[in-house]
Amino acid sequence: MRVSLNWLKELVDVDLTAEELGKILTIAGFEVEAIEDLRTFADGVVIGKVVQKEPHPNADKLSVCQVEVGGDAPLNIVCGASNVRADIFVPVATLGTYLPAIDLKMRRTKLRGVPSEGMICSLTELGLEKESDGIHIFTEDNLQPGQDVRPLLGLDDVILDLATTANRADALSMVGIAREVAALTGATLKLPDIPQDEVAQNLQIQIEVQDSQACPAYIGTVIEGVKLTSSPNWLKWRLQAAGVRPINNVVDVTNYVLLEWGQPLHAFDCEKLQRVAGNDALTIGVRFAEAGESLTTLDGQNRELNPQNLLITANNQPVALAGVMGGEDTEVDNQTVNLVLESALFESVTIRRSARSQNLRSEASTRYERGVNQVELDLAVARAIALLQELAGGTAVAQTVADARPDFASRGSIELRLSRINQVLGQVKRENGVGEIEVEEVEQILSALGCQLELIPDKESTWKVTVPSYRYRDLEREIDLIEEVARLYGYDRFCDTLPAKTEPGYLSFNYQIKNKLRALLRGVGLTEVVHYSLVKPTGGEVTLANPLFAEYSALRTNLIAGLIDAFEYNQSQGNGSLNAFEIGRIFWNSDAGFQEADAVAGIMGGDFYPQGSWTRGGKPAPMSWYQAKGILESLFTNLGLTIFYRSDSTDQRLHPGRTASLWLEGKNFGIFGQLHPQLRQQRDLPNEIYVFQLDFNILLAVLSQEEVITPKFQVYSAYPGTERDLAFFASTTLSVAEIAQVINRAGGKLLEKVELFDEYKGKNVPEGQRSLAFSLIYRSSDRTLTDEDVEPVHQKVRDTLVKEFEVTLRS
Known part of the structure; x- marks a missing residue:
């Protein structure tokens, strides 16, 4: 919100x-x-009177002026x-003047051999226009x-x-800022004196609102006999100061009221409305768009609705x-001669949904999205009518109102x-030490904000507070009022106190496990990646x-x-294989509703x-299933987990013969496997790609917090081990994991390690079996x-x- 200091001082009596x-x-x-100090744009520029103009002796397009x-x-x-020309008043940049708009400092110079002692300025050189046809000529009297x-x-x-927060819709208007300044400084508020002339209520136009929730109020006013012309300078300057381009007196008035009161207005050409409607009898409607409709907006774009x-x-x-x-x-x-003025x-x-669906934001939508003061709608309309009458000569001849606004008084009090x-805010600094906020201070602060306070007789120092209409959207609870007391009292006046008992910060067990997983996975050569939780729907x-x-x-x-x-993107960019992991949240539907959980993949x-490829004649060595499994096993070993593998073919993305579900303490802990050949071909990926995904919640449930946070030393044996080999024929349907388990x-406490070192199928091995x-x-x-x-x-x-x-034992 761009706030003009001159305009603000007209609304609140402040001298700062x-x-x-x-x-x-x-x-x-x-x-x-x-x-932004506009005074620097023309510091040193004065009014000059051209008393004589002569042609330049050495240039056809230059003039020598006195x-x-x-x-x-x-x-x-x-x-x-x-x-x-002669006998005109113009802005003159004298010697030594700096013009920041064109980054030029005035010095004595010669132009085509003729000395020049300054410059006659255009509005472009003073930063008021992007392009000017010539120098600016003053038309005022008594210069x-x-x-x-x-x-x-x-x-x-x-x-x-000013950067205003989303909850302060009232601060998107000059009146709102003026009220705030008055409350902060104790200055007198001087709101514009608005004539409350009655406009005839008739049915020259009818209003039809299909959804009163979407449009609680709509006022249509017919104004006849307007004369469109350029706005007076004071109005142009205020719009320009706010960053709004002046157009004509009618449009400028609607923009002025929007900036002053925060109430968007729109002016329709009445004859054009009748032409579009196909009838002189007008019914202004408010409804949602239907499929196939379109509208060309004021920015010249045809929009599909x-x-x-x-x-x-x-x-x-x-x-x-x-x-x-519009x-x-x-x-x-x-x-345009006759208007229909919309205020709604x-x-x-x-x-918000409508603007976003069209990718279109405007000054009006910005204010509607945050909330417009419902009570002062009629005041803004009266202000606009008075200005249109003063600046455009219009006369309000008819007005139709559709009003479904709830009674503001029914909102009750807080x-x-x-x-x-005092419990929330604590002690405050005073001249004679520290103390607490007192009754008089609370009443003074909230009254300055426009609140009405009434002490409740049977409750000690307790008020019934009625909030003004322009703050009803953000002052809804007791804590909101406490925040306002603190804000206006001054945050710098509160004592700096530490809590009576402090404790060192710490990470939750959940987060500690995640950090440990990150360290272990990085330790085995994987890079952490982060993806959006939002994806394209596939069903x-x-x-x-x-x-x-x-x-x-x-x-x-x-x-x-x-x-x-x-992985596919990394490969397509010529960056080689991506060995990576991610710890993130996944979501799914269940009978109990939406579910979510953390996962590791x-x-x-x-x-x-790849750095050792010279030993292989420069040829790459694709990762084997056992190498990938070994990387995963190193993670489990460092966490002290015993994982069992079972053949699995439920995930269609994975190779059915090279995929295993992972089991931890009888629970399905995750999955590990090689990508399916068909998927590899579709994605143009290398032959051996392996993936895994683990259930983080099961991991948390199994791991002991004490063991993870404070690892304990386990005594190792100082005595030598005794090795025995065991060979046998076993059915091919048996997994090595089942046999090892x-x-x-059976080996009990004495058995320290079991490792498969040979597998054979073929000659001299019974059909349907293998030698292990x-x-x-x-x-x-x-x-x-x-x-x-x-x-x-x-x-x-x-x-x-x-x-x-x-099994059939062989040794």
């Missing part, structure tokens, strides 16, 4: 510099992003403007040479560019995007306790009701899909050790094992295998 006011507003929560600027003798100035030009051009002002767009219609023909932008077909132009209230959410204020996902884009309208159900996409493939159980050979290491922590200690245990292992799996 821009810097002082900016500091007060910043402390109160309105960040001053910039202070310009009187209040000194002893006129200045000799060479000018190239075609509209310069004196040497007079400062800045008051005559609106350059005696300072602009404060959708059911989210709220429309203004004339006899059901679209003429404007409600609360966003239509080109009913635009006010130089031939629209629901914030409706306008109970505010002094004890709660079955949790979809968003109001997505930003169709490509990001669903929530991901797994992490593997994103890792495959990243990774992708591996390609040549894992039984061996470990395991190495078993036995060890004790308190003695060296003898054959008498080992043989019984080893025989028990052999007997258990025969009994459980009917």
